Amino acid sequence: MRPLGEVQAAFAAALRNPAIGPPAGVVGPDAGPAPRRFAVYRNNVSVSLANALASAFPVVGRIVGAEFFQAMARTYVVAEPPRSPVLLDYGATFADFIASFAPAASLPYLADVARIERAWREAYHAADAVPLGPADFARIGEAEIPRLTLKLHPSARILRSPYPARTIWTMNAIDGVIEPVDLSLAEDSLIGRPEAEVEVRAVPPGGADFIDALFAGAPLGQSAAAGLAAAREFDIAANLAGLIGAGLVIDLSIAEGGALQ
Amino acid sequence: MDGAYRRREARPLPIRAGVGLKPEHYGAILDEAPDIGWFEVHAENYMGAGGPPHRYLGAIRDRYPLSLHGVGLSIGSARPLDRDHLKRLKLLNERYQPGLFSEHLAWSTHEVFFNDLLPVPYNADSLQCVADHIDEVQETVGRQMLLENPSTYLAFSESTMSEIEFLKEIVRRTGCGLLLDVNNVHVSATNQQSDAIAYLDAFPVEHVGEIHLAGYAPEDDGKGAPLLIDAHDRPIDAMVWSLYEHALRRAGPVPTLVEWDNDVPAWPVLFAEAQRADAVLAGFATAGRRRHAAAG
Numbered sequence: 001m002r003p004l005g006e007v008q009a010a011f012a013a014a015l016r017n018p019a020i021g022p023p024a025g026v027v028g029p030d031a032g033p034a035p036r037r038f039a040v041y042r043n044n045v046s047v048s049l050a051n052a053l054a055s056a057f058p059v060v061g062r063i064v065g066a067e068f069f070q071a072m073a074r075t076y077v078v079a080e081p082p083r084s085p086v087l088l089d090y091g092a093t094f095a096d097f098i099a100s101f102a103p104a105a106s107l108p109y110l111a112d113v114a115r116i117e118r119a120w121r122e123a124y125h126a127a128d129a130v131p132l133g134p135a136d137f138a139r140i141g142e143a144e145i146p147r148l149t150l151k152l153h154p155s156a157r158i159l160r161s162p163y164p165a166r167t168i169w170t171m172n173a174i175d176g177v178i179e180p181v182d183l184s185l186a187e188d189s190l191i192g193r194p195e196a197e198v199e200v201r202a203v204p205p206g207g208a209d210f211i212d213a214l215f216a217g218a219p220l221g222q223s224a225a226a227g228l229a230a231a232r233e234f235d236i237a238a239n240l241a242g243l244i245g246a247g248l249v250i251d252l253s254i255a256e257g258g259a260l261q
Numbered sequence: 262m263d264g265a266y267r268r269r270e271a272r273p274l275p276i277r278a279g280v281g282l283k284p285e286h287y288g289a290i291l292d293e294a295p296d297i298g299w300f301e302v303h304a305e306n307y308m309g310a311g312g313p314p315h316r317y318l319g320a321i322r323d324r325y326p327l328s329l330h331g332v333g334l335s336i337g338s339a340r341p342l343d344r345d346h347l348k349r350l351k352l353l354n355e356r357y358q359p360g361l362f363s364e365h366l367a368w369s370t371h372e373v374f375f376n377d378l379l380p381v382p383y384n385a386d387s388l389q390c391v392a393d394h395i396d397e398v399q400e401t402v403g404r405q406m407l408l409e410n411p412s413t414y415l416a417f418s419e420s421t422m423s424e425i426e427f428l429k430e431i432v433r434r435t436g437c438g439l440l441l442d443v444n445n446v447h448v449s450a451t452n453q454q455s456d457a458i459a460y461l462d463a464f465p466v467e468h469v470g471e472i473h474l475a476g477y478a479p480e481d482d483g484k485g486a487p488l489l490i491d492a493h494d495r496p497i498d499a500m501v502w503s504l505y506e507h508a509l510r511r512a513g514p515v516p517t518l519v520e521w522d523n524d525v526p527a528w529p530v531l532f533a534e535a536q537r538a539d540a541v542l543a544g545f546a547t548a549g550r551r552r553h554a555a556a557g
Contacts (some may be wrong), residue, residue: 004339004382007382008338008339008368009371027417
């Protein structure tokens with residue numbers, strides 16, 4: 001009798017590689033070979049994982065159609081199967097896979113739309129935190145503002161795209177209205193879930209560099225410089241108000257001087 | 262926001278019907294406050310750090326008893342259990358204090374996660390492995406678990422004992438309870454060309470803490486024999502309702518779940534299936550319970 005580990009290694013290998021055929025020792029009620037029966041498991045694995053991706057990337061699915069999506073997803077499932085039983089986390093590399101998936105090459109923005117969907121899903125399941133409001137900033141002295149460091153919400157994500165990815169994502173969401181779009185327009189997005197709803201906002205020029213600097217722990221003055229370096233028209237007041245208004249600042253402190261209060 | 266670390270009191274499941282909780286139904290359940298006994302969730306769907314799933318589950322758990330059902334622990338694997346996953350299950354048990362906690366007699370991970378409940382050969386080797394894993398689960402999570410009988414599509418020439426013998430020995434060695442999935446009994450008996458009634462008559466019903474009902478998809482095995490797929494995508498079949506009554510005649514009334522995980526219907530359709538199960542259960546309520554073990 002083969003040890004259990006050996007039986008399962010052969011079963012797993014045959015699940016992953018259809019060319020191998022059903023493993024030895026797998027039988028039907030007639031004690032004979034059971035290829036159709038084994039195929040049920042192979043099909044369950046492929047279909048259920050592709051469906052998990054379909055529910056995580058619904059907009060990509062609407063853009064390419066169900067048939068194309070299923071073919072693309074099944075290829076990904078074979079190439080990069082999940083390593084964890086927590087499928088909420090599956091598909092972290094799906095956008096990179098799409099970027100290198102030759103049949104999708106005619107849709108160069110598709111990978112960035114997938115990155116927005118991935119960020120949306122991460123934001124949906126991210127830890128909860130209570131946003132600060134304008135009143136929390138009212139007691140900051142003007143001289144302290146450049147030294148202010150902001151802690152952003154655990155759900156906050158920046159997605160930079162050389163394409164109008166957010167516009168395409170919005171148009172292809174449920175109830176979206178498809179209109180002609182200029183593919184030469186780059187768009188950066190801020191994804192976050194301050195309360196119950198995930199929001200995907202447009203980020204003005206320089207904003208992505210500003211927010212990335214905040215993520216890295218840089219104080220406000222230094223982060224604003226990063227925004228200005230990226231775009232001459234960068235507006236620190238508008239960007240900061242936008243971030244606070246989005247409910248994505250959850251804590252603040254004064255650099256060098258230690259925590260506030 | 263749901264008080265993540267607010268202590269909830271454990272709440273046993275009533276001897277009524279419950280349904281699998283689906284995000285599509287969160288709103289209807291909170292708005293309509295339906296008269297239903299309890300809800301069950303797949304543990305893996307609530308393993309995110311925060312967000313709406315925990316808010317809704319917290320709100321629903323505050324109104325109804327809950328059963329926590331794992332689908333990814335791979336208890337039947339020859340390899341060691343995933344300690345991180347076990348810890349996540351322990352945390353969910355602590356947070357939501359479910360009346361029952363269950364997993365499957367199956368494996369789903371071997372280097373990669375297959376997201377399916379794969380079959381286990383029944384012999385001394387697998388018995389030792391499954392028993393050790395259940396001991397580890399019960400010790401780590403700190404409570405009794407129920408083990409569910411699987412739907413199977415094939416058999417192993419390595420098997421030296423029946424599924425019933427296997428389950429009885431697992432219960433004897435580990436003290437776990439059993440989750441009797443009546444749809445799985447019908448699916449497996451049809452696929453293995455064995456007798457579902459004989460299976461139920463031999464089942465150690467005194468250890469059953471919960472029953473599952475679901476719909477299956479009929480296919481064939483390519484050799485002219487029916488092959489039923491445990492699809493959870495349609496109403497419960499008449500044959501399964503009939504086997505359910507047979508099971509209750511032996512086990513007495515037991516908390517019963519209606520599972521509907523794919524092509525999920527509108528809330529009233531699912532609720533109606535639960536009400537039908539409730540009506541069947543009510544017919545056995547006066548018969549008294551003959552079972553002894555497996556209460557939360």
